[in-house]
Amino acid sequence: xxxxxxxxxxxxxxxxxxDGTMVDTLGDFAQALGRMLDDLALPGIERTHxxxxxxxxxxxxxxxxxxxxxAQAGQAPAAINTEAIYPQAWARYQHHYLAIxxxxxxxxxxxxxxxxxxxxxxxRLACLTNKPTAFALPLLRAKGLDGFxxxxxxxxxxxxxxxxPLPLVKTCAALGSALARTLMVGxxxxxxxxxxxxxxxxxxxxxxxxxxxxxxxxxxxxxxxSLALLA
Numbered sequence: 001x002x003x004x005x006x007x008x009x010x011x012x013x014x015x016x017x018x019d020g021t022m023v024d025t026l027g028d029f030a031q032a033l034g035r036m037l038d039d040l041a042l043p044g045i046e047r048t049h050x051x052x053x054x055x056x057x058x059x060x061x062x063x064x065x066x067x068x069x070x071a072q073a074g075q076a077p078a079a080i081n082t083e084a085i086y087p088q089a090w091a092r093y094q095h096h097y098l099a100i101x102x103x104x105x106x107x108x109x110x111x112x113x114x115x116x117x118x119x120x121x122x123x124r125l126a127c128l129t130n131k132p133t134a135f136a137l138p139l140l141r142a143k144g145l146d147g148f149x150x151x152x153x154x155x156x157x158x159x160x161x162x163x164x165p166l167p168l169v170k171t172c173a174a175l176g177s178a179l180a181r182t183l184m185v186g187x188x189x190x191x192x193x194x195x196x197x198x199x200x201x202x203x204x205x206x207x208x209x210x211x212x213x214x215x216x217x218x219x220x221x222x223x224x225x226s227l228a229l230l231a
Contacts, residue, residue, distance in 0.1 A: 002201055002221040006183070006231050008121030013177035015168060015200070016149075017186035018129035018136055019054060020208025022111045022227070023143055026051055027104030032097040033065055039092040040085065043069050052212040055188045056162075057130040057155040062089050101135060102142035108207065114227025115148040121231055123183075124175045128167055130155035130190070151175060163190040165198035172200070185227070192218045203230065 019025045030047045037044055045065055053064040066082040066089060082089075118125060125148055129136050133154030140146040151174050155161045158170055172182050184195035187208025195202035196219065203222040204215040216223050224230060 002183075002203060004203075004222055004224060004229060006121075008118075008123065008231060010181070011123055011183050011201075012181045013124040013126070013172070013175045014118055014183040014185055015126045015128045015171050015175075016115070016227075017184075017188075017191050017208075018127055018131055018139070020187035020210075021108075021185060021191075021205055022115075022127075022145060023102075023105050023107055023139060025105040025139070026054070026209070027106075028097065028100060028102065029054060029061070031100050031104050032093055033062075035096040036062075036089055036093040037065070037069060040089060042066075043073055045069055051209055054209040055130065055190050055211065058093070058132055058135075059086075059090070062086065062093055097135060098138075102139050105139065105143070107143050107145065108205075108227070110226030110228030111145070114230050115145065117228070117231035119148055124150050124177060126151040126153065126171050126175055128153050128162070128171050130161045132156050162186075163193035163197070165194050168194050168198040168200055172198075185230070187215060189213075189218045192220045195220075 026047060029050050034044055045068060049068060053061050063082045067080055070080045127149045131154055133156055136154045137152060153171055158167045160166045172179050179199040182200050184191055184200045184202040187205045188210040192202050201221045204218060204220045206215050206223050206225050
């Protein structure tokens with residue numbers, strides 16, 4: 001287990017997740033998805049359902065939402081074909097998300113303080129998210145967080161997304177840091193599984209989106225209620 005607060009000498013860099021770790025973006029998701037569903041003349045979806053679907057990238061989120069609302073509308077699960085309407089759904093979702101990006105989202109308490117402390121300790125920082133890069137960069141700028149990071153990689157930056165270890169391996173290469181000396185900070189099993197497979201130590205926040213399960217149930221090296229507690 002990692003002793004908290006961190007010993008900065010144990011690390012050269014840290015990789016920080018975005019949604020559910022630095023920024024509460026559930027409001028943005030709910031707005032963009034709701035408008036997308038309206039455009040498609042489909043029923044709406046509750047925020048509590050959306051929260052359980054967040055974390056594996058926009059493609060997974062949209063298809064999960066479509067499957068849920070079509071099933072709620074009475075379609076038999078075996079007969080649901082989300083692929084048929086996915087291209088239109090993605091186009092409308094992208095349109096609405098870019099229009100409202102950050103407007104219904106809030107930075108979690110302690111995030112700026114935690115990032116500042118890590119930078120002051122000499123760690124190089126990267127933001128690694130399954131969110132598309134075109135969504136992630138404007139959100140970081142809008143929330144005043146972009147200046148903390150040496151690198152920012154979205155879910156479309158590499159061939160595979162978390163929980164695959166590839167994004168962490170490539171992010172460490174971009175940072176010039178060894179895997180074992182790069183801390184992964186996230187909110188879900190996606191982050192923890194990717195870190196374990198890559199050989200990175202991992203700490204999870206306890207307030208994010210972990211598919212409806214407590215983050216403390218996930219195999220990790222530590223848990224914090226605020227990024228300010230890291231250092």
